[in-house]
Amino acid sequence: MGIFGLFNSKKKETLDHGLEKTKQSVFDKISRAVAGKSKVDDEVLDDLEEILITSDVGVETTIKIIERIEERVARDKYVSTSELNSILREEIAFLLAENNTEDNDNWDLPTDHKPYVILVVGVNGVGKTTTIGKLAYQFKSAGKKVYLGAADTFRAAAVEQISIWGERAGVPVIKQQMGADPASVAFDTLQSAKANNADIVLIDTAGRLHNKVGLMNELKKIKEVMKKVLPEAPDEVMLVLDGSTGQNAFEQAKQFSAVTQITSLAITKLDGTAKGGVVIGISDQLKVPVKYIGLGEQIEDLQLFNRREFVDSLFSNK
Numbered sequence: 001m002g003i004f005g006l007f008n009s010k011k012k013e014t015l016d017h018g019l020e021k022t023k024q025s026v027f028d029k030i031s032r033a034v035a036g037k038s039k040v041d042d043e044v045l046d047d048l049e050e051i052l053i054t055s056d057v058g059v060e061t062t063i064k065i066i067e068r069i070e071e072r073v074a075r076d077k078y079v080s081t082s083e084l085n086s087i088l089r090e091e092i093a094f095l096l097a098e099n100n101t102e103d104n105d106n107w108d109l110p111t112d113h114k115p116y117v118i119l120v121v122g123v124n125g126v127g128k129t130t131t132i133g134k135l136a137y138q139f140k141s142a143g144k145k146v147y148l149g150a151a152d153t154f155r156a157a158a159v160e161q162i163s164i165w166g167e168r169a170g171v172p173v174i175k176q177q178m179g180a181d182p183a184s185v186a187f188d189t190l191q192s193a194k195a196n197n198a199d200i201v202l203i204d205t206a207g208r209l210h211n212k213v214g215l216m217n218e219l220k221k222i223k224e225v226m227k228k229v230l231p232e233a234p235d236e237v238m239l240v241l242d243g244s245t246g247q248n249a250f251e252q253a254k255q256f257s258a259v260t261q262i263t264s265l266a267i268t269k270l271d272g273t274a275k276g277g278v279v280i281g282i283s284d285q286l287k288v289p290v291k292y293i294g295l296g297e298q299i300e301d302l303q304l305f306n307r308r309e310f311v312d313s314l315f316s317n318k
């Protein structure tokens with residue numbers, strides 16, 4: 001096996017392992033629904049609908065999936081229950097492929113200018129800082145020069161935490177003391193990054209803001225100040241969502257979209273949860289692409305989201 005083969009098999013292993021609980025739960029439910037039945041009939045389809053909804057796929061996406069399978073059953077007359085997993089896999093992959101956002105298969109970013117600036121937002125505890133650390137590691141490994149900005153100045157530990165991630169990833173962290181103006185930290189970070197010819201800047205922000213208006217104003221200010229250094233910044237506003245909160249993640253995405261324009265999503269903590277189906281619904285329904293998925297607490301545990309790989313992993317027999 002070549003180096004890429006080895007890398008890909010490691011990636012698949014992490015994905016399969018991370019999605020274990022979701023897989024287990026979905027498979028168990030499907031096995032129960034089809035027990036003693038040979039044919040996919042209305043009752044099986046009703047059960048399947050309930051299984052997908054209770055697996056956090058979301059109502060709208062579930063309805064689309066069920067409709068596709070119904071059409072197939074109507075067309076083929078007889079569909080065996082033993083085929084159900086592979087049919088689900090095909091239909092979901094097909095559905096997700098319909099949104100014509102591209103899946104990334106490498107860590108490159110558009111580079112008609114640099115640095116490429118990603119402002120990272122999300123409510124507290126979802127995994128923003130961890131995701132920034134993991135991204136820094138990946139981009140650095142891909143040969144990019146990365147700068148981090150510690151614009152979560154809300155609590156002392158936040159600055160310390162991102163500094164530790166910076167050390168792990170081997171990239172500089174621009175910071176000020178706790179309580180400093182986040183916009184000022186963002187400004188400093190962009191200036192240093194620009195002066196040092198960096199490729200990528202990741203800006204951490206505080207999750208715990210008193211209210212929506214406060215958050216809206218703060219993000220607006222950060223963006224405005226960034227533009228003073230780099231007119232096109234931020235290139236991306238990435239919302240981090242905790243996948244283990246299931247439907248709550250959907251809600252957060254909607255709420256944040258009302259506060260600022262979100263351009264990409266990272267869904268974390270898919271390991272250890274049975275709610276991994278939420279990625280399917282979010283990927284189908286939100287107009288914003290899921291770019292990264294978090295599958296553990298370690299620095300390597302972040303993957304580029306690939307719909308086909310995700311669905312394959314979810315519906316393949318162990």
Ligand SMILES: Nc1nc2c(ncn2[C@@H]2O[C@H](COP(=O)(O)OP(=O)(O)OP(=O)(O)O)[C@@H](O)[C@H]2O)c(=O)[nH]1
Nearest residue numbers: 124125126127128129130207268269294295296297
């Ligand atoms: N299992 C698992 N844990 C994760 C993942 N991503 C983050 N975490 C954990 O989630 C917890 C919170 O992560 P942080 O990165 O501090 O979250 P945050 O959004 O920066 O939080 P605040 O700074 O408080 O707003 C930590 O214990 C992380 O180790 C993941 O993909 N899988």
Ligand SMILES: [Mg+2]
Nearest residue numbers: 128129152158
């Ligand atoms: Mg943080």
